[in-house]
Amino acid sequence: MCKVLNVSSSGYYYWRKHPVGVRQIKHDQLLTHIRQVHTQSQGRYGSPRIANELRDRGVKTS
Known part of the structure; x- marks a missing residue:
């Protein structure tokens, strides 16, 4: 699978081991709001x- 995606196996396992960060979660939530609007x-x-x-809906954008 790593060859198909052109990523190193060590990089893949590092990514899998670590949880999603708070910043990424907030970014994903904001993106959901943007798509809704x-x-x-x-x-x-x-x-x-x-x-x-x-802003009118109370969503913090920055």
Whole structure:
């Protein structure tokens, strides 16, 4: 599998051993919120309007 993905086996096992970090979890949650707003706006909102909408919903973006 490592050859197919072009990664070292030691790197793969290191990645598997360590849990997902807090920063990655927060990033994934923010991405979920962004996708929800984008979908609800039918793809019409750009980044400024999405940021405003997230702020109005109480989602911390930075």
